[in-house]
Amino acid sequence: MAIKAVKGVKDILPADIGKWRAVERAAREQFARFGFKEIVLPIFEKTEVFTKGVGEETDIVQKEMYTFEDRGGESITLRPEGTASCVRAFIEHSMFHPPGTVTKLFYMGPMFRRERPQAGRFRQFYQIGAELFGSAEPEADADAIHLLHLFITAIKIKGPKLMLNSLGCEECRPPFKAALVDYLGARKEHLCEACQGRWERNPLRVFDCKVEKCQDVMKDAPTIDKHYCPACAEHFSKVEKRLTLLNIPFTVNPRMVRGLDYYTRTVFEVTAEGLGAQNSIAGGGRYDNLVKSSGGPQVPATGFAVGMERLMESIGGELEMESGAPDVYIVFMEEAADEVCRIAGELRQSGIKVERAYKPAGIKNQMGKAGNSGARFALILGADEMAKKTAVIKDMKTGEQSAAPLDAVAADISKKLH
Numbered sequence: 001m002a003i004k005a006v007k008g009v010k011d012i013l014p015a016d017i018g019k020w021r022a023v024e025r026a027a028r029e030q031f032a033r034f035g036f037k038e039i040v041l042p043i044f045e046k047t048e049v050f051t052k053g054v055g056e057e058t059d060i061v062q063k064e065m066y067t068f069e070d071r072g073g074e075s076i077t078l079r080p081e082g083t084a085s086c087v088r089a090f091i092e093h094s095m096f097h098p099p100g101t102v103t104k105l106f107y108m109g110p111m112f113r114r115e116r117p118q119a120g121r122f123r124q125f126y127q128i129g130a131e132l133f134g135s136a137e138p139e140a141d142a143d144a145i146h147l148l149h150l151f152i153t154a155i156k157i158k159g160p161k162l163m164l165n166s167l168g169c170e171e172c173r174p175p176f177k178a179a180l181v182d183y184l185g186a187r188k189e190h191l192c193e194a195c196q197g198r199w200e201r202n203p204l205r206v207f208d209c210k211v212e213k214c215q216d217v218m219k220d221a222p223t224i225d226k227h228y229c230p231a232c233a234e235h236f237s238k239v240e241k242r243l244t245l246l247n248i249p250f251t252v253n254p255r256m257v258r259g260l261d262y263y264t265r266t267v268f269e270v271t272a273e274g275l276g277a278q279n280s281i282a283g284g285g286r287y288d289n290l291v292k293s294s295g296g297p298q299v300p301a302t303g304f305a306v307g308m309e310r311l312m313e314s315i316g317g318e319l320e321m322e323s324g325a326p327d328v329y330i331v332f333m334e335e336a337a338d339e340v341c342r343i344a345g346e347l348r349q350s351g352i353k354v355e356r357a358y359k360p361a362g363i364k365n366q367m368g369k370a371g372n373s374g375a376r377f378a379l380i381l382g383a384d385e386m387a388k389k390t391a392v393i394k395d396m397k398t399g400e401q402s403a404a405p406l407d408a409v410a411a412d413i414s415k416k417l418h
């Protein structure tokens with residue numbers, strides 16, 4: 001019996017990689033426009049990076065992490081998200097020096113969560129993430145959202161919708177939480193089992209509960225927008241104004257709280273059409289206290305992450321992809337093997353993509369393969385050609401053929417391609 005991949009994990013096959021790389025390329029282009037630099041983070045970290053960074057109370061930490069003791073007895077976790085790692089690296093490498101520095105980072109790569117496998121959810125999944133450290137200004141929130149908006153537009157996401165909210169600050173969130181706890185306390189018997197266990201400690205989480213009776217309870221729950229302190233109200237209205245100036249459509253949703261503990265003020269989420277209930281493709285927000293609570297100085301920050309798998313499913317148009325097709329397919333007879341070796345070598349050394357058989361079958365069979373490969377030219381070295389010390393160059397689009405002396409073939413093809 002052949003061994004199969006672990007449940008909830010999948011291969012990204014060569015047939016899908018063109019689209020995948022096109023998405024990554026579009027992201028890199030937008031990151032460059034906004035001055036974000038790439039950081040490559042480790043795939044595993046000390047477990048505390050996530051228990052502290054993501055939050056003990058979150059589903060991620062409580063139920064979904066791949067945590068194990070390594071051979072030295074240290075608790076290690078495969079990263080379930082990127083922000084906590086990025087914050088760890090930001091602090092470790094003192095990227096906050098000198099004070100007032102703005103640091104813009106992005107990363108791409110696999111994340112790991114042991115979720116129940118279902119449509120569009122994987123246990124190893126890929127994210128593109130961005131973090132902007134060092135600015136508490138609404139301009140920074142607007143920049144992060146604008147970047148995400150341009151990226152999503154560039155890759156032709158179907159029916160994208162941006163939802164926006166502010167979760168307030170340490171001044172205005174506690175009174176809101178207290179009002180919410182009062183409200184939930186009076187209705188606790190109507191909550192699902194999970195929410196009955198968390199409404200007091202973590203009332204905001206009930207907004208995210210997918211159980212219908214909890215959603216019913218939350219319809220009339222108090223919302224944060226009635227509790228903003230003047231500074232939070234001003235910050236949020238400035239973010240809204242900037243998004244309007246940038247022509248970015250959005251909806252304010254005061255019930256959107258996002259699943260993580262570290263957010264402060266602006267949070268946002270992008271959904272796409274045609275994905276069913278799990279329709280969120282990107283999300284993020286401001287986290288002004290996470291750097292400090294992770295052991296660094298007080299540095300405000302904002303960021304977002306995009307989930308590759310769902311993104312790939314919600315692309316609604318053709319993306320410009322790099323062709324995997326060869327430039328030249330060499331069709332030849334055994335007698336020409338030495339010439340083919342030399343010519344293919346010369347072509348590849350000059351940057352041309354070449355495909356060839358290692359053991360040639362009949363000319364007709366090889367011409368079929370040349371056609372299927374999508375090559376721009378077929379280079380033919382049959383018995384006739386060898387006798388005349390020439391090769392035939394066939395343009396696979398027009399069918400036009402020309403002959404060239406063997407020692408001029410590579411130069412000739414180079415010229416035709418450029």
Ligand SMILES: [Zn+2]
Nearest residue numbers: 169172229232
């Ligand atoms: Zn506030």
Ligand SMILES: [Zn+2]
Nearest residue numbers: 192195209214
């Ligand atoms: Zn619930």
